[in-house]
Amino acid sequence: MTKLRVSVFDCRCGDVIARDVISDKGLILAAENLVLNDFIISKLKTIGITSVWIFKDSSRTYRYYEKKEKMVAGYKETVLSVKQVFNKIAAGKRFEYKEIKRIAESIYNNLDGIDIIIQYLNQLKGYDDYTYSHSVNVGFYSMLIGRRLHMQDSKLIDLIQAGVLHDIGKMKIDNELLNKRGKLTDEEFETIKTHSYLGFEILNGSSHFGINIKNAVLMHHERIDGSGYPTGAKDEGIGEYAKIVAIADVYDAMTSDRPYKKRVTPFEAFDMFLTTGLSTFDTSVLHTFLVNFSTHLVGAKVQLDTGEVGEIVYIPPHEIINPIIRVGSTFLKITRNESPQIVSFV
Incomplete structure (x- = not known):
């Protein structure tokens, strides 16, 4: 997409930043792909930014509503496709x-609709078909x-394939255990942990999947300090x-409703x-x-613990857990342990 350098005074709501806007001290003020609104434009003017790079013809106001229905339908179809593939594995059949x-x-074809998909995922309720939607989300x-x-x-x-397939080994584990409400016993947790190796074994029987994909399925629960599993790799x-x-995987798990745990907000996950x-x-x-x-959360509507509904107008790149919310004509900075707090996305 063509990039243009324009005066901040010529920016319009809906324009999309094409290059990070950097302060004199090297701080990112506005990240690439951030959708501009009146608050951000005013802030850039106030701190002395004279020009920015934007994508030509990038205003998303009309395109959002035009694309949303099509992209949401496509997302649901993708989840259904994953369910069909995973059910083949659960039944002991081979998949193509x-x-x-x-x-x-x-999933790759949704690159130009990232904001739509992210805001849709933030609004999803319930945990029907969680395993399959989670797999699609992790790929995304x-x-x-x-x-x-x-x-x-x-x-x-x-x-993307690695993300979609990361939990495929769970198809070899009892579904009742996977959806158990309440705390797992030590023995049950050890059984759950085998899904990484089981998934690796499923893919290892195919020459189509490269070693990077297979290792991602095997090692997506490894942690750089050696505290993960199955091998304790660092x-x-x-x-x-x-x-x-x-x-x-962890971000989507935290921000999704599951049978045994309620979701948290993206900002709690960031924290x-x-x-x-x-x-x-x-x-x-x-x-x-x-x-x-975090830039893709700008513009989202949120429910506050005061009962009010506001709009996220800015997320400081160096303070991403402290978004700026507009409620009516008032701007509020959300801070940890102080009211108001974001309860949910609407």
Whole structure:
């Protein structure tokens, strides 16, 4: 897409930043792909930014509503396709590589509608077909990270496959155990943990899946400090795909309703990543995810614990757990342990 350098005074709501806007001190003020609104434009003017790079003809106001219905329908079809593939595995049948590749390509084709999909996922309620939707979501989030790491298209398709297939080993585990409400016993948890190796074994029987995909399925629960499973591998012993899928997996799990646990908001997930997550996840991959993913939450409607509904108008890249919310004509900065707090996305 063509990029243009324009005066901040010529920016319009809906324009999309094409290059990171950097302060004199090297801080990112507005990340690439951020959709501009009146608050952000005013802020850039106030701090002395004179020009920015935007994508030509990038205003998304009309395109959002035009695309949303089509993309949501496509997402649901992809979840159904994953369910069909996984059910074949659960029944002891073989599945065709071309089915997985088609699913990966379907997810890849949503690159130009990232905001639509992310906001839809934030609004989803319930946990029907969680295993299958989770697999699609992890493929989607993995793609988002890989894209910002400047992976080639062919590698992105492989990475999406790794994300979609990361939990395929769970098809060999009793569904009643997978959906158990309440705390697992130590023995039950050890059984759950075998899904990584079971998934690797399923893929290892096919020559179509590269070693990076197979290792991501095997190692997506490994952590850089050695606290993960199944092998306790550390930093350099964990492949790039596995490091990416690990972050996508945990983020989606935390922000989804599950049979045994309610979802948290994206900002609560960010908080975890920026505290305990710094010692367990690859920090370079994590930073790429957090800074770039957070820009796609701008414009979302949120329910506050005061009962009010507001709109996210800005997320400071260096304070991503403290979004700026507009409620009517008032702007509020959300801070930890102080009211108001975001309860949910609407």
